[in-house]
Amino acid sequence: MKKNLRWKAILVLAVIALSLFLSFPPDKKIQLGLDLRGGVHLVLQVMTDDALNRETDQVIIRLQEEMDKELITYEVMSKDENRVGKFTIQQFESGKEGQIRDLIDEFVERDWDLSILGSDATLVMKQNLILYLRDQAVRQTEETIWNRVDELGLTEPTIQRQGGFTGDRIIVELPGVENSERVRNIISKTAILEWKLVKAAADDVETLLTEFGGEVPADMEILEGDPEKAERRYYLLNRVAEVTGKDLRMARRSTDDYNNPVVLFTLSPDGSKRFHKTTQDNVGRQLAIVLDDKVQSAPVIEDVIPTGSGRISGRYTMEEADDLSLVLRAGAMPASIKYLEQRTIGPSLGKDSISKGFFAIIAALLMVLVFMGVYYKRTGFNAIAALILNILILMGALAYFKASLTLPGIAGIILVIGMSVDANVLVFERIREELSQGKSIKSSISSGFSRAFRTILDANMTTIIAAIFLFQFGTGPLRGFAVTLIIGISASMFTALFVSRLIFDVFVTNGKKREKLSI
Amino acid sequence: MRYKLFAFGLSGIFIAAGILNMTVGKKITPGIDFAGGALIQIRFIRPISISELRQSLNVRDLESTKIQEVEKEQREYIIRAMLPEEEAEQELETHAIMAEKIVDLLRSDQDRQAAQSGLKDLNNIDISEIIRLLEPSFPNEAINIAQYVFDTKENDTQKGIIENFDQLPVEDIGPEALELLKEKTFLGSLSIKRRETVGPQVGSDLRRRATLATVWALVGMLVYIGIRFKFAYGVAAIFTLAHDVIITMGIFSFTNREVNLPVIAAILTIVGYSLNDTIVIFDRVRDNIKLLRKHDLSQILDTSINQTLSRTVITSGTTFVTVVALFIFGGTVINDFAFTMMIGVVIGTYSSIYQSCSLLYFWNKIFKPKKGLGK
Numbered sequence: 004m005k006k007n008l009r010w011k012a013i014l015v016l017a018v019i020a021l022s023l024f025l026s027f028p029p030d031k032k033i034q035l036g037l038d039l040r041g042g043v044h045l046v047l048q049v050m051t052d053d054a055l056n057r058e059t060d061q062v063i064i065r066l067q068e069e070m071d072k073e074l075i076t077y078e079v080m081s082k083d084e085n086r087v088g089k090f091t092i093q094q095f096e097s098g099k100e101g102q103i104r105d106l107i108d109e110f111v112e113r114d115w116d117l118s119i120l121g122s123d124a125t126l127v128m129k130q131n132l133i134l135y136l137r138d139q140a141v142r143q144t145e146e147t148i149w150n151r152v153d154e155l156g157l158t159e160p161t162i163q164r165q166g167g168f169t170g171d172r173i174i175v176e177l178p179g180v181e182n183s184e185r186v187r188n189i190i191s192k193t194a195i196l197e198w199k200l201v202k203a204a205a206d207d208v209e210t211l212l213t214e215f216g217g218e219v220p221a222d223m224e225i226l227e228g229d230p231e232k233a234e235r236r237y238y239l240l241n242r243v244a245e246v247t248g249k250d251l252r253m254a255r256r257s258t259d260d261y262n263n264p265v266v267l268f269t270l271s272p273d274g275s276k277r278f279h280k281t282t283q284d285n286v287g288r289q290l291a292i293v294l295d296d297k298v299q300s301a302p303v304i305e306d307v308i309p310t311g312s313g314r315i316s317g318r319y320t321m322e323e324a325d326d327l328s329l330v331l332r333a334g335a336m337p338a339s340i341k342y343l344e345q346r347t348i349g350p351s352l353g354k355d356s357i358s359k360g361f362f363a364i365i366a367a368l369l370m371v372l373v374f375m376g377v378y379y380k381r382t383g384f385n386a387i388a389a390l391i392l393n394i395l396i397l398m399g400a401l402a403y404f405k406a407s408l409t410l411p412g413i414a415g416i417i418l419v420i421g422m423s424v425d426a427n428v429l430v431f432e433r434i435r436e437e438l439s440q441g442k443s444i445k446s447s448i449s450s451g452f453s454r455a456f457r458t459i460l461d462a463n464m465t466t467i468i469a470a471i472f473l474f475q476f477g478t479g480p481l482r483g484f485a486v487t488l489i490i491g492i493s494a495s496m497f498t499a500l501f502v503s504r505l506i507f508d509v510f511v512t513n514g515k516k517r518e519k520l521s522i
Numbered sequence: 523m524r525y526k527l528f529a530f531g532l533s534g535i536f537i538a539a540g541i542l543n544m545t546v547g548k549k550i551t552p553g554i555d556f557a558g559g560a561l562i563q564i565r566f567i568r569p570i571s572i573s574e575l576r577q578s579l580n581v582r583d584l585e586s587t588k589i590q591e592v593e594k595e596q597r598e599y600i601i602r603a604m605l606p607e608e609e610a611e612q613e614l615e616t617h618a619i620m621a622e623k624i625v626d627l628l629r630s631d632q633d634r635q636a637a638q639s640g641l642k643d644l645n646n647i648d649i650s651e652i653i654r655l656l657e658p659s660f661p662n663e664a665i666n667i668a669q670y671v672f673d674t675k676e677n678d679t680q681k682g683i684i685e686n687f688d689q690l691p692v693e694d695i696g697p698e699a700l701e702l703l704k705e706k707t708f709l710g711s712l713s714i715k716r717r718e719t720v721g722p723q724v725g726s727d728l729r730r731r732a733t734l735a736t737v738w739a740l741v742g743m744l745v746y747i748g749i750r751f752k753f754a755y756g757v758a759a760i761f762t763l764a765h766d767v768i769i770t771m772g773i774f775s776f777t778n779r780e781v782n783l784p785v786i787a788a789i790l791t792i793v794g795y796s797l798n799d800t801i802v803i804f805d806r807v808r809d810n811i812k813l814l815r816k817h818d819l820s821q822i823l824d825t826s827i828n829q830t831l832s833r834t835v836i837t838s839g840t841t842f843v844t845v846v847a848l849f850i851f852g853g854t855v856i857n858d859f860a861f862t863m864m865i866g867v868v869i870g871t872y873s874s875i876y877q878s879c880s881l882l883y884f885w886n887k888i889f890k891p892k893k894g895l896g897k
Contacts, residue, residue, distance in 0.1 A: 038855070046724065181648045183717070342614050344724050349715040351675070351682030352563065352855075358678065359853035366851055367844035374840065410856050411784060417848050418791065418863070421841030425798065428840075432833045458805045461750055462798040468742045469794025473787060476735035481787050488791070 008512065011505050019392065022399030033402050036409030038480055039357050041350030042178035043186050046343045049171045053338035054140035055087040055133060057252050060272045062111055062126075063090055065310055069106050075099045088128030095122055134169070139253075140338045141171055148175060148190050172343065183347045190340070197244035199226075200281070201289035201301050204238045211237050226291075228298045238291055238298050245281040245290070250274025256324040257314075264324035265314050275311020282308045360413035367417045368394075371424055379431055385506045386427040389498035393423050396494040397487065409480035415487030422466065423495030427503060429462075430455045448507050456500065463492050533877065536769045553782030554718060556732075558725045560603040560617035562624065563716035565683050567645070567709065569596040578627050587624065592854050598681075598715070600854070602780075614721035621719060628712055636708035644675070644703065645683050645710035655706055660699060670694045671703070683713040732786045736767075739793055747801070755804050758881035759797060762873045766796050770866050779858050788862035795841070796870030799834050800878045806830050807879070819886055823879040831875070838871040 026033060037044050063080050070077065070092075078094035095103060103124055107117055114132035118125050145164055152160045152175070161176040180186060202223060205211040211225065212218060219225060219239070228236045254268040270278055281290070282304050291301040371390065375383040397416065401408060434451030442450070467489055474485035554561050572589055579587050579601075588602040603620040605612060637643065642651065652668040660667060674691055675684050684690065687704055740760060748756040767789060774781070806826035814822055845867060849860035 048723070179649065181646070341721075343721045344719070345614065345618065346718040346720075347714075347716065349676075349682055349713070350672075351677075351680075351713075352715040354676060354678070355681065356853055356855055359851055360856070363848045363851040367847040370843050370847065371840050374843075378836070411787060411859070414784075414848055414852070414856055414859055417844050417852075418841070421844035422795065422798075422837075424840045425837040428833055428836050429802070436829075458802055461805065462801045464746060465743055465797040465801065466791070466794035468746060469739050469790050469797075472735045472739040472742065473790045475738075476731040477783070477787065481783055484787055 008505070008508055011501070012509075015392075015502055015505060019395060022395040024399075025402040026395070026398035033398065034405060034407045035353075035357075036407035036412065036480055036483060037176055037178060037346075038348055038410050039353045039360075039408065040178045041181070041348050041353040042176065043180045043183045044177075044344070044346040044348075044479075045175040045183070045186065045190075046165075046345075047173050047175070047190075048341045048343050049141045049144045049173065050339045050341060051137040051140045051171050052087045054136045054252075055128065056082070057271060058132075058136055059088055059090055059128070061252075061269060061275070061311065062115070064272050064275055065110055066092070066106070068309055069110055070095075070103075073102060073106065075102060075106075088133055090126055092124040092126075093122075095124060097122055100124075137171065138168060141173070143253075144338065144340065145173055148173065151190055152177065152186075179350070181347060181349060183345055187342065187345075197293045198246040198278075198281075199240040199242075199244050199291050199293055200285060201291045202239040202241070204236050204289065204301065206236055208237050211239050215239075226293060226296055226298050228301075236298075238301060240291055240293070240298075244293070246270060246274050246278050250277070254328040256321070256328045259314070264321045266324050266328045268313050268328075270311035270313070272311065275309075278311055278313065279307070279309045282306070356410050356413075360410060364413065364417055364420070367420050371420055375424065375427075382431060382434075385503045386424060386431075388506060389427060389495070389503050390420065390423060392498050392502060393419065393491065393494045396497075397491050400490045400494075401487070404486075406486050407483055409483040411480045411484035412487045415484045415491065419488065419491030419495065422463075422492060423499070426455075426459045426463065426495055426499030429459055430499060430503065445511055448504075448511065452500065452504055459496060459499065463496055467492055533765060533769070533873075536772060537765065541768065541772065551778075551780045552725075553780035553785075554602070554720045554725075555782045556725045556729055558612070558614075558617065558720050558722040559605070560621035560719045561600065561717070562603075562621050562714060563592070563598065563600045564625070564628065565598045565681060565713045565715055566628075567683055567685050567711045567713075571596055572599070575599060575601075575628070579624060581627065583620070584624065584627075612722070614719055617721070618719045621717060625712070625714065630711040633708070633710050633712075641706060641708045643710040644671075644707040645713040647707075656699060656702065659702055663696075663699075667695045667699045682715055684709055728783065732783075735790060736786075736793070739790055740764075743793070743797055747797075747804075751804055751808060754882060754885045758878050758885060759800050759804070761881050762800055762878045763793050763796060765877060766792060766866065766869050766873050769869050770862065773865050773869075774862060777861075779861065782858060784856065784859035785862050788859045788866060792863065792866030792870055795867070796874060799838065799871055799874035802833065803827060803830050803874060803878060804882075807882070819883060823883060827875060827879060834871060834875060838867055842867045 059082055063082070067080060076096045077092050080090060080092050083089040083091065092103070100119060103119075104117065107115070107124075107126070111126070114129050115126045116129055118127075141164060145162060148162055152162065158179060160178075161174070163174045164170050165172040165174055175186075175190070177186060203211055203214065208225060209217070223239055224242045226238050226240055228238065250270045250273060252269045252271055254266060257265055257267045259265045286304050286306060288304055289301040290304050292299045368390070372387050375386045375390075377383070379386065394416070397419065400406075401412075406412075430451055433455045434447050437447035437450050438444070470485045470488040470492075474482050474489070477485060572591060575589055579589075584603070586604040588604060590600040590602075592598040592600060601624060603617060603624055605616070605620070633643070642655065644652075649668055649672045652671055653664050656664040656667055670691055674680060674689065676682055680689065686709065687700065690700060690703070692700055740763065743763065744756045744760050747759050770789065770792065774785070779785075803826055806829055807823060810822045810826050810829075814825065817825070842864065845860055845863045848856065849864055852860055
């Protein structure tokens with residue numbers, strides 16, 4: 004029996020030590036939720052239909068070019084008004100059905116379903132492309148927001164997609180920021196990305212301007228190469244950009260036929276038309292890609308690009324190609340954003356909540372402790388010890404899981420204080436009953452615990468079930484509450500059944516035979 | 523058990539009153555979490571009464587704004603921008619604009635002039651902006667100075683608003699920095715402590731989730747009890763719980779409070795917690811049915827309740843006491859939650875003692891289950 008006790012005591016001590024270690028010092032180890040720290044909380048929805056529409060537009064342009072090439076006439080290619088990702092080639096030239104099928108096979112890849120009714124050909128985007136585009140739109144938006152928020156140089160921003168793979172909502176949490184307008188503006192702005200035609204390039208300004216009599220022509224400007232991305236050269240560029248970031252829809256790293264890294268990009272229909280014209284008129288010249296007035300790269304236009312999709316090739320490593328696509332994407336918002344929720348908590352309110360919360364916890368704790376001490380006399384000490392251990396374990400768990408402490412979380416702690424007493428009371432009442440029936444101290448304690456066990460389990464289980472559902476369906480701060488409840492109540496079962504029992508056992512086996520139990 | 527009819531009657535009145543009020547009467551006011559809208563908590567530099575506030579906001583479109591005072595010092599208020607009924611489903615932007623309008627109306631003229639001349643409002647500023655202001659003149663100490671200013675502004679005495687420049691700690695920040703701040707900033711007449719704007723999608727989303735959570739939780743309970751006890755107990759328990767929820771909501775509807783997410787959380791917690799008491803009693807009943815075979819059900823139920831009475835009262839007492847602590851000391855933000863919990867705990871205990879067993883009794887009488895209620 005004594006050996007048993009020793010192991011149990013060691014276990015309890017280990018738990019105490021672990022909890023203390025995990026949660027001290029509290030200001031560093033325990034994360035505070037936004038409602039206690041102050042900051043901005045935004046929930047926005049990515050309108051992924053935009054992305055689908057743009058892809059449809061691209062495909063339509065492509066097809067139009069090809070049909071024109073093959074001299075197939077049609078009345079109009081129109082998008083379906085009621086459904087994204089669907090369009091119809093109406094009234095195409097009769098007898099050209101076979102050609103049309105071939106064209107579609109060749110150019111539109113296998114992501115569209117074709118159905119022909121009379122002389123109308125309808126194309127519908129396949130599910131996998133739809134899912135892919137929607138997902139991409141959200142990811143890209145998430146990434147762009149990250150980049151933008153990075154500029155603010157904030158401590159620990161949180162940017163999270165809600166809803167798993169098919170979710171289209173993003174939660175942005177910025178502790179310490181008070182101005183949500185500014186945040187919204189930064190997130191929605193477009194970094195200035197421009198494609199400008201290069202007139203000349205040189206290593207210094209004088210050489211650059213020798214052809215022009217040492218002066219910058221009126222419709223041109225000099226921009227420097229970005230030292231990290233391009234060589235430190237000077238470029239004489241057309242002032243007016245041919246295409247800008249507003250026209251960019253997608254950019255990603257890929258490889259060309261020789262397995263060299265390249266960057267593929269796609270433009271909007273409008274941008275595509277302009278790009279087409281620019282490349283058509285300027286084969287052989289350099290087209291500089293300028294981000295925020297610094298030249299990123301200036302590839303040579305190798306051939307006409309009719310489709311608004313381009314390829315930027317050059318001596319890029321995989322990493323450079325990645326970086327370049329990141330830069331290009333950083334300037335591009337693939338879809339529009341709708342704000343669903345906007346909350347700003349000032350830091351003084353946060354501090355206020357913290358101090359009030361803790362005051363309430365202490366008040367609650369004191370009341371319960373005093374009561375337990377008075378009503379159950381010395382045995383009440385058991386409950387007090389259990390309660391304090393409870394709170395320690397709770398803190399340790401919160402720190403370990405890196406869960407944020409929120410105001411509802413504090414409320415949860417207070418509730419746990421009240422509820423955890425329950426388990427102890429159940430046991431003590433049973434013990435009292437057994438004692439009043441004349442049983443010995445040892446057996447009263449023993450049956451008290453075993454009888455109470457089932458009841459404690461059942462009763463606390465229901466609160467835990469409720470908390471689990473709350474966790475499932477709740478958001479943010481409420482989840483903190485649910486977590487606190489679940490951990491707190493589980494801990495209280497542990498302390499009431501195991502620790503309290505241990506204290507009793509130690510008391511009982513300690514030397515002389517006890518006559519009375521102070522309960 | 524003698525009291526069962528009386529208890530039923532009493533509950534019946536409460537339930538009827540509650541349901542009537544919720545449907546036809548005052549109705550339950552949804553907070554912005556469920557209905558969408560805008561909410562601002564503002565602290566004023568000088569005391570201002572509610573009537574003065576209403577006067578300032580007595581403009582077209584803003585008549586139905588709700589104002590609630592925080593902490594009776596006439597300096598801090600929670601203002602809820604309410605759109606006229608027909609336009610309730612507006613997008614977030616509309617609510618945000620309304621909130622802006624309100625803040626603008628409440629600002630003093632001096633504020634507006636100062637802002638127009640390029641000064642920054644020290645009472646509504648990020649710490650990073652303070653740093654930016656100070657950096658040119660104090661490149662090395664800007665961050666420290668800004669921290670002092672910020673901490674002073676946000677401490678417990680100032681609570682987010684500085685009334686005059688003397689309140690800034692001259693010893694810590696230095697007289698030159700103080701002069702610079704006096705030059706480049708003004709002390710706004712109000713400080714926005716909290717601003718929340720919610721669009722309609724979130725509201726409908728939340729309503730759906732809250733309902734699902736409650737329904738599934740109840741189902742979960744039913745299943746759990748059905749397994750651990752017998753079906754009859756499960757039904758009695760569910761009715762007891764439903765009774766708790768309805769009465770709590772009913773009482774809630776008589777107050778001026780709004781239903782927000784924390785309130786729903788409180789209700790779910792009450793559902794779980796009230797079941798606690800009920801289960802303890804049922805547990806006794808189950809035991810006693812085995813032990814006291816000779817007694818009839820009514821006596822068994824009574825005995826069980828009496829045996830567990832002290833325990834029930836104590837635990838509900840301690841929980842109640844802790845929730846009261848939260849209600850009194852916890853501050854405005856968590857107050858609705860605490861209030862709901864308080865009602866819930868009381869009703870829950872009452873129902874566990876008086877209702878749950880009565881329901882068992884009636885079930886037994888009406889349905890006469892074969893094996894009785896033992897297990």
